[in-house]
Amino acid sequence: MLEIEGVSRLFPARRGMFGTTAGVRALHEVNLSVRQGESFGLVGESGSGKTTLTRQILRLDTPTSGRILFEGQDMATLSPAALRALRARVQIVFQDPYASLNPRMSVHDIVTEPMLIHRQTLGLDRRQRTDRAAELLELVGLGPQHLYRHPHEFSGGQRQRICIARALAPGPSLILLDEPTSALDVSVQAQVLNLLIDLQKRLGLTYFFISHDLGVIRYVCDRVALIYRGEIKEQGETQRVFDAPESDYARSLLAAMPEVRVPD
């Protein structure tokens, strides 16, 4: 469903007033393919190129070379109208639920905004949008009584549920989850992860799950890729990567993982 073929992204050197900054190779020959209906995990530390790759998939940035196919179509060749329609099909949930909701908008406005933007594709009128927003809130474990509240009235976990409702609003098939639970407490994280798993089952969604938390990846993902300094170091079935890592990077990462073990 999502094919990333030989994608590289170079940030060219810049000459400024205070000397020249070196060019940065953020992504190098990245090849990944995400299958319909699976959860694909991408693990990397800060500066590994995770975020740059996300921006390529969302077309917020263009790769220097290589191509990204979504449902068989090369995203670079799409017309603006087709690209807009595609935006409805690929959605994202960000890491920080406190920063990713506009504090001046009500939950109703936040959740209906994607439907408003994609009204040509979705064909929902004002009333239907409000009704769907209420349905979506129930789907993520909130309720219609929350429609006219503002983000600051919610806890972190509830805000992340609002973000998930917003992502579901235009009826996407692929959702990028960019560290969706790393700003949350464990007990809340468990609920949000279970919600995501449940939604995937019910709606047949495909997840592209980005995280630095190996425990979370192991819990949610079918397959996983490890990215380090813009290069994929290892990828494969989650179970296999965790049980029998092949690369040195995977081994060192797994060794550093803080597991709750009872010391003897």
Next chain:
Amino acid sequence: MTALLEIRDLHLSMHSYEGAARVLDGVSLRVNKGEIWGLVGETGCGKSVTGLSVSRLLRTPPAEYTRGEILLDGTDVLTLDERQMRSLRGRRVGMIFQDPTTNLNPAFRIGTQLIDVALAAARHDPAILGLGRGAGRRARVAAARKLAIAMLTEVGIPAAESRLDDYPHQFSGGMRQRVLIAMALIGRPDLLIADEPTTALDVSVQAQILALLKQMVAAHDMGVVLITHNLGVVAQTCTHVAVMYAGTIVEQGPIRDVLGDPAHPYTQALMRAIPTRDVARGALQGLAGSVPNLIHPPRGCRFAPRCALARPSCAQPPAVHERAPGHRVACPVVEEAQHA
């Protein structure tokens, strides 16, 4: 024997628009030298506030200590004035915070900042620099510089001497946290309070920093309070753990007892929420409900509204039971259930 740090029945209120929130409600904790205490709990449980209270870094008002004491080597810090407190901070109590970027002044060289801290600490205890009382400023600065280099080397910064002239932005996140550890330890404190010191770091760097922390405790015979929300970090680093919920310590004790035999329903719930190797997809158990409003906290056990084992008697303040030496649980219900 007097403990290095003993918090006794600490009660703290925070005054705000809504009213007075009872943020800490009877916190008691004893930390000895050589122990690393993990203070764990979820957002808003009072763990950071407890840490800040030891250094008296909370503004009063809005904070108000309504009961209890914080004994540092037998002296109640709550009775000290600001001047006495300043001589304590950095010297007796070192602190490390979560975000290494905001706790280093970006405008000054690392060396300048370290030397300043060393000189300030030496004002209260000249022995830190290894000089007598009468030493001139020149000699003191030179000694402080030497100490700064030694500290940086000790926390694992390569070519420490040449890095003294670097600015904070020239260090990576992990290296900056090492610099902060050096800065916290340069005054040779007996007690180190580390508030989420690795939360902003990558896992591999986190592992290194935690290892460094353990090594420092062994080398300097300190006591550490490590504040974190990550039970994995606690398991990796600590000798003891105290689990906090809504301003109370619900369970505390040696790490093996608490993690191997978690008794309090909240500790158990926390552990069930962590995705470990054996949990099947979808089988993780979250904790329903939310942290109680601390302005009108539930009567008795604060966890009761979310607790599966709650019963009418939980409306009484929970008695603390000692399950094993040092392993204390503030929940009579589990104890009874076990004996029944």
Next chain:
Amino acid sequence: MTDATQVTRRSARAEALSRALYRFRQSRLSVVGATMVAFVLFFTLFGGILAPYPEHVAGGVDTAHRFAAPSLAHPFGTNELGQDVLSLVMAGTPVSVAAGFAVVFVGTVLGVIVGALAGFNGGWIDDVLMRFSDLMLTIPSLILAMAVAAALGPGFVNMIIAIALAWWPGYARLVRGEVLQAREEVYVAAARAIGASPARVLFRHILPNIVSPVIVKMSLDMGFAILTVAALGFIGIGVRPPTPEWGTLLSIARGYMPDFWWTAVFPGMAMFLAVFGFNLLGDGLRDVLDPRARR
């Protein structure tokens, strides 16, 4: 269901409002400022009507009672034409305050447009607009205002145009900076990711979130605008007599100091109160609207 959601919507607003009031009341000075501003606004609306000697406001003179010291009949005394100073000060309020409002309003509108365009688009648009506004900033506002007054002639509207021309670059810079910052917010990235158009991003997601600093600056600037209006009146290129205006009153009274101090002190006091009040209010608003900037 609709009723219930309406209720929650209203109570959420009321809650936010009472919370804001609480924060505002925490600072005694801002309450003082708000009171002073309320006082000034009251006289802006009713000063002309309440003036005890409306005929003096209209330009009538009473040479028999020139330079009467403050008394019960004339609490602020009378001036060189025998006019009641209290009436003139009261009637002068609307001119000063209206001019101040107009200046700040025009300056804000121009500044927000320029700043938002510059900050949102970046690139050469940003460069051109910001260099132009820097250029405007280098010209002292009073000189610019004098030049405009010289070119267009003195008068109320020309004066406002003149001052506003010198005023907008401050807003442009503020707004540009805020837009640059807001552009990096995650919710802006989120809006772009759901396919929002640039206009939608700017008007729905960025501008509403930078209103607070603009309002604070407007309140702080009100005082300075009133002062500038008075300064122009003082040097004789603002509002022409007989329309009473604080700066003009002060300018005439200057010749009779210190013997007939009341002719100068009371208009001066009025100005002081208005300027000080708006400044205190601005600080208070900053506390309420922009909690980051506190302490």
